[in-house]
Every structure is written in structure tokens, then in C-alpha cells.
Amino acid sequence: MTLAWFVTLGTRALITPDEGRYASIALEMARSGDWVTPRLNGLLYFEKPPLQYWIGAIFFKLLGASEFAARLWPALSGLLTVLAVGFTGRRLWGPAAGLRALAVAASTTWIVANAHFLTLDAGLTLFLTLSMCALLLAEWGSGNAATRRSWIWAAWVAMALAVLSKGLVGIVIPGGTLLLVSLWRRDFGLWRRMHWLSGVVIFLAIAAPWFVLASLRNPDFAEFFFIHEHFARYLTQVHHREGAWWYYLPLLVGGLMPWTGALPWLWQRRTAKSPHARLTASDVLIAWALFVLVFFSASGSKLPSYILPMFPALALLIAHRLGTTRVAALRWHLALPVAAWLVVLVVSTRMASFATASTPSEVLAPMAWGMRIGALAFMVAGGLAWYWLGRNRTTAAVLALALGQLVGALSVLQAHNGFGQLKSAAPIAAVLRPLIAPDTPIFSVQSYDQTLPFYLGRSIVLVDYVDEFALGQRVEPDRSIPTIDAFLARWQALPQAAAYLGHDTWQILRDRGVPMRVVFEDARRVMVLRR
Template identity: 40%
Template sequence: MTGRRPFALWLVAVLFAALWFGTLEYRKLVKPDEGRYGEIPREMVATGDWLTPRLNGIKYFEKPPLQYWATAAAFSAFGEHHWTVRIWPALTGFLGILFSAWVAALLFGTAAGWVAASVLGGSFLYVMLGHTAVLDMSLSVFLASAVFAFVLAQRDGATPRQTRNWMWAAYALLALAVLTKGLVGLVLPGATLVAYIIWQRDWGLLKKLHLASGLALFFLIAAPWFVAVSLANPEFFNFFFIHEHFQRFLTKVHRRYAPMWYFVPILLVGLMPWTLALFGALRNAAKREAALRFQPQRFLLLWCVMVFGFFSVSSSKLVPYILPIFPALAALIGAWWMQASPAVLKWQALLWAPVGLAIVTAAPFMVVFGDEQMPVAMFEAWVPWMIAAGLGLAAASVLAHWLARRERRLAAAIALGLGGHFACQVGILGMDSIAPATSTWHISQKIRPELTPDMTFYSVGMYDQTIPFYLKRTVQMVEHTDELKYGIEWEPQKFMPTFAEFVTAWNAAPKAMAMMPPDVYQRFVTQNLPMREIARDTRRVFVVKP
């Protein structure tokens, strides 16, 4: 390797880091997830209660608190901004790329590590979720990193001390996964371990798990909050462990049912522009390496199969659920890429040029999705961004093809990865064009001058997850429970169940402000309820008491 090549690689890495973190502030928060995961930490900072998560002032036990804590810490240090809402998934996602690349380099060679970084940093689903305030990115990084730590602990050549230390790291990472999203952080790695032992008949592996000390470390990290929150909130245990875990997996109570094949297209599209490489990598990973006792690629393959299969049979499915397999897939693709024939790499790279051009061609037709609530003009503003994304992907594909033809396979991988990252980032940034319909940032700027601290703000017949964050206060919900049904059952005094009660409270209040759907507003107009309209958009009308 020449002296110039490492410098160029690290220069690309610095450029990538700037691209990764540089766009976090641009977009408005999107309902429901980004509003929710911004508001819960905001209330932690405002109230000083970091034990019991609350959404709009109401108990919210759907998820553990690790991301809330991290975001609240960012708020305390840097203030409440779009980028501080998103910094935890962005930071964990970026560290996930670095760790995946380092592990792939250690296991399969330095070049494979750089390819793995290119794959992960350029995959559409990974990039999208790394720039969105949801829990799935940090969960995926903790889970995948725990799996990587296990592989490093059990690999041939690891000393007893290395095995112990990496196993401890795996247990600690699993504890962080549990603190992020619950028991799934323990079930999936455990199932993968059992499946691997049975497949390989490697029962001796059980002696190298450091089970006693590892579980002690796991519970030391994960258990205190669960014990403390259960003692403070008697309803927590049944809701979190029974309703949010067993009922979510076994029943359709969350209304997220989808067919068994649901994740197949998500994987194929989400891994773009590396989808073709996936098949060669999986086939390569299934082969047994005769010289090795522990089979790293087979273990990573099993991890992917177990996660994909687990969520495919679940009765609750959402797009981000399969993200934990992406770091392992990136490592496997990195190993395959450096062994694949130049002819295969050429066509793997060139495939995405017509895909990019198809995006360019289809972009103007996005306007067909326009309607009364999301007008055509919003989609028209998004079109140039999508055209730029398609052109960027096509250009990167052609460049990667050209480099692959010259057998510069690492450079080809980096070009394709940067192209995928650019295309995804530009498409996501363009999505801010529809923010007036998916966020309350714009409308909140209009109403803020009339909202005084002594006013009650009523959310009548609707609830938008982003409104409390932008108003920096909780709102009085009326009739519509949204996803706070269970919290309202525990704290019914914080909810107004009927329009009649709202009318009484509104008439009695010296000053008040309300948000409501247009049809509800017209209903109150016909009742001559004293109110003055101060702002409206395609979904909401805002009024004050005159």
C-alpha cells in the first residue's frame, strides 16, 4: 500500500463524517416518532424526573429510557434543537460504522473493513434511520456490536484474557440494548448462539461464555432502572413485559400485522445500492472454513437469519425492525467483495445507473400523491431533490463500474458507498418540503406570539406529536387519546374525555388557546363558542379565546 493511499482513505472518512453529521439540523421534526422522542427527553429536563418517562405529561412506558437519557443530556449540554433530538441515533449509527469496519478488517483484512464501512454508510435504510429520531438505530448498533464482540471473543487465536474481555463487552452491550428497547436485546443474540452451537455441534463454546461474571455485569447495568421504575409505578411491570413484549409478538393488538414476506422487499430496497452483493456474500458465508474451529462468517449469517426470521413470524412488523442485521451484512459483503470476480463487481456497480435514472424519470410524477392535506406544491418542491438523488446515484454507479473494470475494487466500493449515501441524504433532505403537513414547526412560529405562559393550550379532537416540543409545554388533550390510551387510564385526571367538558372549561377560562381539525372548528362556530382564529394549515385550525 503506497503512502498516498492511506491518506486518501482517511480524507474520504473525514468527508463522510462531515456529510453524516452536517445535515441533522436541517429538517423539521416529523410526527409521530421524532416528536415523541424529542418531547419525552424535553420533559425529563423540564421536570427533573429522569426515572418515569412521560409524553405530554402522561406516563409512557412503551420503551426503556436510554435514548431519552442521552437526548436529555444533549439538551442539557447544547439546548433543544433538531440536531440534538437526532444526535443519539446519528452518533450511535456512525460509531456502528466504525466498529463494523474495524471488526471486518480484523477478521477479513483491512480492505474488507473499508468495504464494510462503505456498505453500511451507503445503505439506504441505515442512512435514513441514522438521521431520524427513532430507537432502532441505537438498538441495532448495540445488538450488532454485541454480536461482533462475541465473534472476537470466540475467534481462533483469541487469548483467554481477550475472550473474557470481549465477552464482558458483549454482555455490557446487550444490557444497553435492553435499556434501549427491552427484552429483544437478549432474546435474539441468545437464539443465535443456540442455533450456532446446534449447527456446528460446538458444545465446547458453552465453557467460554463467562456466563456468571457476564450476567452479573449485564444485570448491574440493565436492572437498576427496571427495579426503580417498577417500585415507583406499580402498573409498569405488567404493561412493559406482558403487553409490550409477549402480546406485541404473539397477537395483533398493536395493529401492525403484515404478511411473512413483508421484510423481503424492505431488505432488498433498504440495502441499495448493495442488493446484488448480498446474494454472493450470503452464499460465501455459508461455506465452512476448514482451517477454523470457530466460524465467524457462519455465526454472522445465523445472526441475520435469526433476526429476519424472528420478525417475519412476529404479529407486529415495522420497517426498521430488521436494521440489526445490516452491520453483519456489511461485514460479510466486505469479505465477499475482496474475493469476487471483477466481472461480477462490474455489473454489481453498473446496475444502479439505470436505477438512478429511473428515479430521475419518476420524480416528477410524485405530484400525483398531492391532496388537500398535502398539496401538490409540496411534492413539486421535493421533485428537484429526488432528481439530484437519482443523478448522484447514477453517476456513482458509472464511476464504480469504471473503477471495477480497472480492478480497483476498494475504490469502486467507496465510490458506490458515497453515491448511495449522497442519494439517500439528498432524498431525505428534500422531504422537508412536505414538513408543513408532517410537522408543526411552521405553524408554531405563527401562534407562539399569542401564547402566554398562563394560557391553557387545548388539543381538541386531535393530537400532533410535534406540538408539545415546539411549544415547549404540554397540552390539554380533549376527546382524542392518540397513543396515550394506557397512560390516560393510569392518570385519567390529565385528560378531558368530551367536547362538552371542553366547552365548559373554555367558557370559564380568562385566556386560552386551542388546536382542532377544521370540521371540529366548524362545529364550534355553529355553537357560537367564543373564539378567534389566529392560524390554520391543511390539517389544523388554531384559535384563542377573545
């Protein structure tokens, strides 16, 4: 499984926006040696904390700038999340439950997908999962008082690292879950056992120094990071990522595959009347998953990966319930993922119908083959799972199903590379690099590909483009060009230059008689040189 988990990381081009953005920041940090102030394309960038940039920069220094090094931390985060879930399941409910938890987590579609693309959410989910698992092991891991205290301290450490990964959500999710489960079960014992004084000291010792240093070096940091990037992002639609209240429900259904059919099993009616049975590990897991879902559903800014932290909790719950669910019900459970992969198989035969002017059919053909291979792999695994269930070997069936889903998902991800090339500057850089000198100015006019600085290994001058660069351009206005006319004046004066353009901008400049020679063009963008 470990080999399969990592084998595709370096075989796909980085795509815009997230992969290019976070790879470029880490690469710039590695080259500049400034570990306090993140920069994106040479401009100040304070939307997120630096932990993933630090780790990415270290990997670039050790392994060189590559797609593999860029994606290594999300992949490691996903694998460590899976191992944490398996370890916790084993400690709470025994070896069989631990193995099932490992298999369920390793094959949950949304965990696999987010571990194989470069975003911040896999790292955040790792540390949130560690904090959740540490709390579960402290309360229900059968340790003595010293062991319990150590697990609670580990939870505080993990929360601090979650904050350094993506901000205040690193404490909001654990804190919100604690409040929710306490109100729901009317049991506030967890609050009294959190070792608040020593825990807060540990938390601040890890999380606070960077925030203090960043504020001292950059006067605009605190207001932008805490107000604009947290409160405004959550409470308003300033980032234009709104969605309906049910936005995450289809993502939950699809992202939990092939275990979506287990959702009805997760809620079990209580029969015990003992006060000691009032609060269980399952209660915490249910509260965790519900809080994540509701919290992000209420947000004014929504992205698909935001709910990733709920899936490890669901994997633990599913693994626990699998041990008590009848074989007949488990066999019926196979129907939903088999039907889903059959749909994938049918869609793969109709991929040409999805072609557009900006997405030609030739880039969709490899995806169709990847979908077919994935569907075949899962069908074989589904047959094996049916066979093992018929012999009451639930764990063997779970392992077969998990392996089939993992192979199928990775096949589809690998086949995405043809389409991904349309959202990557890798082919542009390959053409442009031999044609320019190291000091040739490169402009990005009215558009921007986040992967371009990474693949060219240098910053690009933005022209009439703001988006997430507003703060950086306000603080350092000389690093960009505000208007097309100012750009043209500079372009005309240069002996050699290159420019990245969208088709509409290219057409406008061509009609104005701007001297330029096309060196790269595809369905979505154009790269030109000063004649």
C-alpha cells in the first residue's frame, strides 16, 4: 500500500491554482532563506500560516524542485492520518478493528484524493486527527494517570501544529467538538481533564512565536490574517466562494466511497443506563464529524476540501461498526460502490461528449482509460469481498474492498494528468526556457497561472492583475504593473521579454499591433516573446 500511495506523486504536472501557489511559496522560501515572511511570486502573502511552506522548503532543499517533492508532505500527511486512525482503532477496540480502520481510512476517496494533490488540507487534517485520536486514547485507552496526561499534552501539541498549518480552525474544530459533545451528552468531565494550564503553555510555546515574529516584521500582517482571512472569510462572501447550505452533502456522499453505505450504521441507540456509559468514544467521533460538516456549511466561503477533517472520524466509526454488523447487511453495502463504479465505467465511454473548445477530446481520452482501469480493479475487489463475506471473513472482505478502491482511485488520479496539463505551466516552461536568458523579464498580463513561477524557477511581473495579491501590491507597488498601457511602454523598450496571456488579451494586443511572437499556444492560453 505504501508504494502505491507514493508512486504517482511525481508523474503528474502541478496544476493551478493551489498546487502552483503552495509549491511556489515553499520554493521561494527555500531559495530566499526567509522563513518568517511567506512570498507568492515575490509578493507578501499572508493568507495562511507557514508550517507547510517550511516543510515543503525542506523537501525542496533535500530532493530538489520537483512535483514529487512538492506533493510529498500532503502524501505523508495522508499516510500518517491513516496510520493514526488504524493505531487508535486498535487501542480502543482491538486488533481487528484497528486493521479495519486502517483499511477504511486508506481507501476513503476524499482522504486519498486530498493526499495526492498539493493543498493545505491534508496537513491540517493530520494534526486535527492526531488531536482527536490523542483525546480518545486519553479517555478510553486504558492508561494510567501519567499516560493519560501525556496523551492530553499530545493533543495540545497537535492543535498548535494545526494552527500553524491553516490558522484558527486548528482550535475551532477541537474546541467546537468538545462543546458540542458535552452539551449533547450533558457530560462536562472532559473539560475538567484537559490540563488547561500546562496545555495552554505547550500550545502557545509552539504556535505563538511565528505569529509574533510575522507581526513585528510586517505591520499589516495581524489585521490581514485574523480579520480578512478568518472572520471576513467565514462571515461574509468577500472571497466569492459561496455555496448552498447543502453544498457539502454530495461531497460527503461521494468522498466517503466506497463506505458511504455505512452511514446509516453510525448512529446506534443506547441500551446501557450506567452513568459511565453516558459518554463514549463514538459520541466524540459523531460530534466531531457533525461539527465539521455544520461549521463549514454555515461558512460564507466554501471549498470542497474544507470538510476533509471529518473523514478520519467517520473511518473510525465505520471500522467500529463493521465488527457488529450482520454479513447480509455488509453484502448489501457492496451495491452502492459497485453502482458508483459502473456509472464511472459508463461515463468513460462518453468522455468525448464532454469536450469543449477549451478542453479538447484528446486530453479526455487518457482519463477515460484511467476510469475504465479503476472500475475494473474495483469490480474484481468487489467480487473478492462478496466471496469473503460469504465465509464470514469480514476483515478480509474489508481489505479486498479497500485495496480495490485505492487502486481504482489512483488510476483515475494518474489519468488526470492529460487534462491537468491544460491547468499547468509545465509545457509552457519547457518551450520557453531554452528561448530566454536568465534575466529576461517575464510578464503575466490580465491573467496568471500559479504554476508558472514554480516551473520557471523565478517570479513573474503581474500586469493589470490583482486577485489575492492585493496586500502585496499595496505594500510593494513597484513589483507589478497596474495598467496595460504602462506594460506596453515597458514592453516596447525591452530588447527581449516574454508574456503570458489569455486568448482575449492576446487578440486585443495583436489588434493593436504590439510586436510579439507566439511560442506556445493551447486551448486556454498563449505565451509570446518580444520580437
